[in-house]
Amino acid sequence: MADIWRDRPVVLGVTGGVAIFKIVGLASRLTQLGAAVDVVMTPAAAEFIRPLMFGAVTGRRVYLDQWDMSERRPEHIGLAERPDIVVVAPATANTLAKMVHGVADNLLTSVLLATRKPVLVAPAMNVAMWNAPATAENLAVLARRGVRSIGPVSGYLACGYVGEGRMIGPDGILAEMEAMLVSGNA
Secondary structure, three states, X not given: OHHHHOOOEEXXXXXXXXXXXXXXXXXXXXXXXXXXXXXXXXXXXXHHOOHHHHHHHHOOOEEOOOOOOOOOOOHHHHHHHOOOEEEEEEEOHHHHHHHHHOOOOOHHHHHHHHOOOOEEEEEOOOHHHHHOHHHHHHHXXXXXXXXXXXXXXXXXXXXXXXEXXXXXXXXXXXXXXXXXXXXXXX
């Protein structure tokens, strides 16, 4: 499947969750496979990992500032149009809710609101947040809009709980991305 990634543009949206450390590996793997990975971090994500880490593994600029006008048009428009697929991982309950309601208060949520490209989310959150009716409703709305979701799985969570809410690993996300591309859903 490596050829599927050669020069393929991907936007990897990274939100502020403890599972962010897994996404560094996904960004690295996609880059090694030949993808052109543009990482878009939320301000909360930058509290967990510095953008420099993603820049180091992708060899590309990392996008964080919603108000950066270094290109001819607003950054969120170019990032919304460029990729073949947009992946949000970890996808926090906060970001999922913003996606449902069209809240565009950071660069990633602006990209998500503007894109017409296939979107895959990999939720990660506390088990109680995952089991909240609002989360289930938000995911149902997103599914009706064509957003694909993968995971979460059960396991030990950073908060000390054990249960569903643990983000699926990079291999699972990569496999789902490949399935979307092969099926023509990306």
